[in-house]
Amino acid sequence: MNDTPKKGWFQRLSDGLSRSSKQMTDQVVSTFVKEPLGEEALERLEEHLLESDLGPAATDRIVERFRELRFGKGASEIEVKEALAEAVAAELVHRQATFDPLGTEGVAGGIKPFVVLFVGVNGSGKTTTLGKIAADLTGKGAKVMIVAADTFRAAAREQLKVWAERAGAHFESRKDGADAAGLAFDAYQKARTEGFDVVLIDTAGRLQNKSALMDELLKIVRVLKKIDPDAPHETLLVLDATVGRNALEQERIFGRTAFVTGVVMTKLDGTARGGVLVPVAQASDAPLKLIGVGEGVEDLQPFDARAFSRSLVGLED
Ligand SMILES: Nc1nc2c(ncn2[C@@H]2O[C@H](COP(=O)(O)OP(=O)(O)O)[C@@H](O)[C@H]2O)c(=O)[nH]1
Ligand SMILES: [Mg+2]
Incomplete structure (x- = not known):
C-alpha cells in the first residue's frame, strides 16, 4: 500500500528543478549573503547567471536590477x-501562453477536431510529450486520436x-517508410467523420537531412490545410533543456519554417x-x-513564468 500523499x-x-535551483542557491545567493553588494559581487552574479545559461541579454538586465536594489x-x-525570482520572472512573463485544446480557443470554441502537430529533433521528447498530453486529455473525457x-x-x-494504449487513445499508423503526409491527411479525415476531439500528430526528427525533414513537415502542414485552412491548430516545437544552448540553434532551424505556435521545453x-x-x-x-520536469504523466506542466522563477531559485510557491 502506498499512502504517500500525491505530490x-x-x-x-x-523537485524537477532541484538541480538547477541548487546551482543557483549555492552560487548566486551565497554571493550576496556573504558580502555586501558591491561591484565585485555584481561581477560574480553575472558570472553565475551566465554559467546557469540565462544568456547575456537577460543576465545584463538582472545584474542591472540588482545594482539598483x-x-x-x-x-x-x-x-x-x-x-532574483522577480528579476527572472520579469524576463519571462511576456513569453508564456496556455495550451488548452479543449478550451474556448479549441474544441469548446468549435474547432473540432483540434489538430496538434509535434516537431523537434530526435530525442527531444516529442513522443513522450505527446503521450503525456494524450493521457491528460483522455482523462478529461476527450476523444483523442494519435497519429x-x-x-x-x-x-x-x-x-x-x-x-x-496507456492513455486510451485511438492509434493510426502505417508501415515503415510510408508517406507521412498521406497518413496525416487520411487520419484527419477519419477524425472528422468519427467525431474525434483532438488529433495529436507525432513527426520524425532526423536532422541529418534538414531540408528533407523540413520539406516533409511542410508537406504535412499543406495537406492538413486542404481539409481546414487553419490546421494544424497548434504546432508545438519540443526542445530538450539538457542540450543547453544548442536548443537555441534548434529553435532557429524549426522556427524559421515559421509555423511553430508554441514551445515545449x-x-x-535533467540539468543544473x-x-x-x-x-x-x-x-x-x-x-x-x-x-517537462520528469518522465511521469504529471510531470508535463503548463508554463508559468512566476512559478518557474520561484522554483528556479528554490522558493516556495
Ligand atoms: N527526465 C526526463 N526525461 C524526459 C522528459 N521528456 C522526455 N524524456 C525522455 O527523453 C527520451 C526521449 O524522448 P522521446 O519522447 O522518445 O523523444 P523524441 O525522439 O523527440 O520522440 C525518453 O527516454 C523520454 O523518457 C522529461 O521531461 N524529463
Ligand atoms: Mg519520437
Missing part, C-alpha cells in the same frame, strides 16, 4: 531569492502505440542549467506553453 504540481516543479550588508537569503507520422522507425511507432529535471529556458523563450517567436 502537488508546484512540488513536482520544484542596493542590498545592504548581510541581506537575508530570502530577500536575495525573492529579488504516428514518424513513419521511418518501427521502434518509434511501437513507443507511441504504448502511450496510446522538456527534461528540465535550467536557466537556458530564458534565452530560448526570448529567442523564439512562439511563446513557451509547456515544460
